[in-house]
Amino acid sequence: MTEKKELVYTKPKLKLGYGWGHCPGCHHPIVEKLVCEVLEEMDLARRAIGVAGVGCSFGFFASINIDGANCAHGAAPAVATGIKHALYGKPLVFTIQGDGDCAAIGGGYVLNAASRAEKITIIMVNNANYGTTGGQLAPTTIMGQVTSTTPHGRNTGQGYPIHLPELLVGMQGVAFTARAAPFTPAGYRRAKSYLKTAFQRQLDEAGLTFVELLSACPPNWHMTPLEAIQWMEDSMLPEYPEGIFKDSGGEK
Ligand SMILES: Cc1ncc(C[n+]2csc(CCOP(=O)(O)OP(=O)(O)O)c2C)c(N)n1
Ligand code: SF4
Ligand SMILES: [Mg+2]
Known part of the structure; x- marks a missing residue:
């Protein structure tokens, strides 16, 4: 007799069956899965456009x-704005950007x-660095963190980390705005809820909504x-705490 088993977990339907070449231990695929689950659970896949x-x-x-x-590095909020305004039917439009993309070259796009x-x-x-290009200092690199451009660790000569969810509160x-660290089950649940x-x-x-997700970059962190x-638990989370920093509700 075949034992009847309950399905308790399955890959999201939206997640395609292949990756596109992340390093072992990279957390980007966690973010991909998380976005798929959220879109499926909110039944938004057909309405969503990402940049x-x-x-x-x-x-x-x-x-x-x-x-x-x-789109070009940093310009995703501008391209997302164009898509949102150009299309009828009120699509759900979101960007997916690195910390260098969002907080450095694209910082002006985010603020505007x-x-x-x-x-x-x-x-x-x-992921506290420019992962793609070899692990250089980003505005989010934490104090003391060794990167390829700060081999002795970030010091005050390179300034201080940017905390975008906190910074945007005043706008x-x-x-x-919120931040979550989806590498633990509790953090993953928080990230989904945010x-x-x-x-x-x-x-x-x-209004504009902003979610930061902490992510590992093992090869560039050596x-x-x-x-x-x-390291994320010991060093990154104290610098970048999880939580909701602003929620004005649904009105306006
Ligand atoms: C206008 C422009 N400047 C610089 C680059 C080179 N570049 C490509 S990826 C990258 C850094 C990406 O870092 P981040 O946004 O943090 O993403 P990660 O790779 O860490 O996920 C840079 C500087 C580029 N592609 N375009
Ligand atoms: S360089 Fe870092 S962020 Fe990029 S794929 Fe590898 S681990 Fe992930
Ligand atoms: Mg990065």
Whole structure:
């Protein structure tokens, strides 16, 4: 007799069956899966359009089965704005950007989209360095962190880390900001809940929404995947705490 088994876990339907070449221990695929689950659970896949910048999230929309576009490094909030305004039917529009993309070259795009209260969601994948190009210092690199351009560790000569979810709190056009670290089950659940709220606030036209997700980059950190997770717990989380920093609700 065949034993009847209950299905308790399965790959999201939106996640395509192949990756596009992340390093072992990279957390970008966690973010891909998380976005797929949120879109499926909110039944938004057919309404969603994503915009990826340049960096290790470049292939995001080759890995998940929704409409997506790529654009120049940093420009994703501007391209997302254009898509949002050009299309009828109020699509759900979100960007997926690295920390260098979002906080360095694209910082001006983020702030101006926020100031215009664009009804888009920005997802920033923070791995505390420029992963794609060999692990250089990013604005999010934490104090003391060794990168290829700070071989003795970041010091005050290179300034201090940027905390975008906290920084955006003061902007009137921003409806929701949060940060989560989806590499533990609890962090993953938090990330899902924050992303769902961000998407809902966008659909309610409350303003710009922003979610930062902490992510490991083991090769550029010169760590094994497990050491990378330990470093995130010991060093990254104290600098970048999880939580909701602003939630203005659905009105406006
Ligand atoms: C206008 C422009 N400047 C610089 C580059 C080179 N470049 C490609 S990816 C990258 C860094 C990406 O870092 P980040 O945004 O943090 O993404 P990650 O690779 O860490 O996921 C840079 C500087 C580029 N592609 N375009
Ligand atoms: S360089 Fe870092 S962020 Fe890029 S794929 Fe490899 S581990 Fe991931
Ligand atoms: Mg990065």
